[in-house]
Amino acid sequence: MKKRIISLLACGALAITALASAAGCSGQDDSIKLTVWGAEAQQATLLEMAEKFKAANPDKKYNISVGVCGEGDAYMNVSKDPSAAADVYGYSNDQLINLIRCGGVAQIGGSYLEQIKSDNTEESVESGTLDGKVYGYPYAADNGYFMYYDKSVLTEEDVSTLEGIISVCESKNKKIGWAIDDSWYTAGWFFTFGCTYSVEYNDDYSEKKVDCTFNGEGGIKASKAMAMLTSSGAFAGKGTNNDTIISGFGTGALAVAVTGTWNADAIKEKLGQNYGVCKLPTVTVDGETKQLSSFKGYKLFGVNPHSANLAEAHKLAAFLSGEEMQKERFLKHGVGPSNKVAAAMDEVKANPAIAAVTEQNRYAVEQSSVPSNFWNPVKAYGGYIIDKLIDQTTYQEYLNKMTEQIKSSISA
């Protein structure tokens, strides 16, 4: 018995060593190795684009591999070990400051810089800029949110005001999917009523001073407005996300949802003819009517300064963010281009979701230089509102707590 076990174990060890070493080594070659990280949904497209890049540069031999990393997770993954991260990766511009701090993103200069400045909208280049230095190749200008609705339930007039939406949905027993407990969506309510934040940085980009007026009068109004929505029977509840929205439209439980262009195709498929999009509605608080605001942002390709082929990595990033690729990305995934020519395409202009986000962006706040301890307290506050843990009498007290936390990041 024991001999059998031991010999089995030994054989196993040998076999595995052989297997693993076969799996571990691959042949050496002189090709230029580059890695690109992008969102899960766009993996296949990225691979195709890599092929096109190779075709466009036949003089060199490239070996390009693609990995998964959502634009929102770029910092989390890059900061673990920048020297092992991808040579080129997509990030959303709220991550810029952290990526700079951890040395995960290279500055762009010279002809590359001129190219992106002339090709892309000014705001999109600005979103990848800190202290006049540019750190990203913009490729998407639609990182914002707006409203999707079911035309069989609501008319165009209904969706122009929050009050209208709520009353129709209540009477028709439909739900409104709005992630009040996700700070990216919660913050828009505060901006609507004039709340702001700002950050001053030291030379090493640690925070010198954070200002935040979320606990002012605007904060109270925002709380009342949110409570109006969340206390309604039509509010879908906590935990609204891409999946609940798409599934909700699919089952007919939802009539309205607030999300971005990345869900456009899926929602269109579920709603069919009744697919409707528009900017966010107005809201009336204390007799004052305001257009709801939102966050807007951009997505950019960052180049890793640790890249062994830094020049080639810049070339690839420039290619991936170029006009042609932005067009293709729009056609395949409905991503709104930041490139001026691509954005002026007829197809883009005819796309209702892009039109809605562009319209909403006029009222939106740029999500750059967000205080480092911003997302958690705002999310918590949204949760408190939904759970009715606070009311008119205690809004101020908890707004103060939230603002206190935003202002004081523990470090620096």
Add this chain to the structure above:
Amino acid sequence: MVDLEYLKMSAPQKFVYRTKAFFKRLPRSIASFFAALPKKLYGCLMAFLSVFTNIGSAAKNGTWRTRISFVAMGTGLIALKQYLRGILYLLFEVLFALYMVFFGWKYLAKLGSLGEVACVEEWDDALGIFTYKFYDNSLLILLYSLMTIFIIVAFIYMWYRNVTGCYECEKVREAGLKLTGTKEELRSYTDRNYHKTLLSVPMLGIVVFTVLPIFFMIFIAFTNYDKAHMPPKELFSWVGAENFVNVLGGGISANSKVFAYTFREVLLWTVVWAFFATFTNYILGMVVAILINKKGVRCKKLYRTVLVMTIAVPQFVSLMLMSQLLADQGLLNNLMISWGWIDKPIPFLTDGTAAKITIIIVNLWIGIPFSMLICTGILMNIPEDLYESARIDGAGPVTAYMKITLPYMLHVTTPYLITQFIGNLNNFNVIFLLTGGEPLSLEMQYAGKTDLLITWLYKLTVNESQYGLASVIGIFTFIVVAVFSLIFYNRSKSVKNEEELM
């Protein structure tokens, strides 16, 4: 209380009494733990001093062979024809020298400052891009310096063994005795020194991948390693006990108070959770085991197999599935709404109190199979005649359970309970995958109402990159858990009577 009174008590009373007594004794236990420390330390000191006297006598009384061993390790032994040991020592010295020259020294030299220049950015006109050169990486300096220190300690130990070993051999030869040959030496590793053979590889693994990283984290607690000081872009530096002061609430900023409050809240829930998770699983698991074991129950194996299956399915699959099912807009709530049972979703995982209860219940699903298995085996060992005599005395099943089953089980499974309790203090999976610590609280920093210390630590490091602070909390947690469990273990009977029970 005298023994007689104790014996008269029913089993739960006994248990309560013993628990009470344990906690009453606890301060004394802790005190005696620390009171024993000086004695132990004294013993260590004496052992340490004896090292020097040994070296001294080796230098004074040894021949040239011992003396050259002071410089060239192993040469004395080779001269004494102890080839195996001698060559190994010599080889070790050479490797050590190479390591220090080519690797260790350059890091160790920078340990004090943790580096001077981190990263330089330059415009390269030929390539048309900015190029980057990375120099000092504080993280690597600290880590590899520690590694070097470990290796130096190992070297000093080997050097000492080499000198004294050579001296011993000389003494043996002077006494006219024969030295052990290489063959005999080798053979001792399957017998007299067998523990060295068995333990060297496992210990090496632990030292490199557990002890070294732990030391690393302890040192990180004294630095300002955080989001604004991230290698390789920036350096971090020593800040003394600043992080400790901040966690304990003594910092200047209002934030330090919030942080200290968070620490207390999270610690409290961690202990409450560990207690409930351990005992609900244990008691209910035992009940299930008793039911299955009952005479006359059919398909025992089937029931057991069904329960055991849950152990085999990866926890992240079952837990993530549960968290999706129980979400506010998850399948369960959606179904109940569409059936008209409820109007508003039940906040299984999104209300502080409800989430805590849900977590403990879901944990039952995970834990009961384990405790059921453990209890099954032991239950079968309880002598049947104990129950028989109880039945003759007129005891019902409940009394029998209280008088016989429970005390027996508690007695036998104390070590298991302790391991479970400690495991639950650090139970990352259940909380992280079910709620992720949410719902968040405005009173706490970077933490939610269901966060355990361990999940909070995870957020502080992975999401917030607050390594310095996280290490401090890690150290505190570690000390509390370690002291408690050492006392528990060393008091528990089955450990004490290790030899007798054999």
Add this chain to the structure above:
Amino acid sequence: MEGKKLRSKKGSERLKLAIIHIVLTLICLIWLVPFFILIIQSFRGETGMSTNYFFPKQWTIDNYVKLFTKTKFLKWYANTLIVALAVTVLQTLIVLMTGYALSRLRFKMRKPLMNVMLILGMFPGFLSMTAVYFVLKEINLTQNIFGLILVYAAGSAMQYYICKGFFDTIPKSLDEAARIDGADRHTVFIKIILPLAKPIIIYTILTAFIAPWGEYMFSSFIMLGDPDKFTVAVGMKQWLDKESVNEYFTVFCAAAVVVSIPVTALFIWLQKYYVEGVTGGSVKG
């Protein structure tokens, strides 16, 4: 009189048994619900997770087809299998060696060593994850299956506890008899102890084999961003990320079924030894 009493006692006994059977069946059903859901959802044609109906409107095996043709699941599966097998071999050897040494051999540092290993096991592992990563990096084992195997195996000595407990229950007189016959300690270990240790060996094999399938934190760190090197846990976890959960939830369920089946089968097959091992080992310290 007597007979009636007996019969009624018998009747109540039967009733009791019936209730117990019902309770146990209920418990088993509750325990099976998640599996049931997993299997049903893996055959669902509609994507998404937050539905308001239980049975699929459209039954399909597309999820399985997609799993094997359009994703890297097979690669991840192979990776995990290699890691699991290697860790099983190494961990079993290490745990048996450590358990035997601490149970049977007497040497100066035994007690302190046991205490130290006990304490080390309580340190929150991922706090030191960065350090482990850079140690691996120095020996070029990051983004490498070997690195993962090494990390898993290196910590396994700390799981000596149950194994030592099991060895403690084997009567010492057996060793002594063999020692008198002139066997050395190595021979005793191989010839006397190991043949009796089948339950604990199988227990160790099972626990070691299962762990890599569910471990997420270390593997995601060490395999950072290289999808070809992922284990199933890392790969499947990203399907449940916000961006992809709608599209991939049903595929996730299919993958979970594929992962669970062999492990569960193995478990059911070796259940008896697992129980013997765990009860033999865990009750004695």
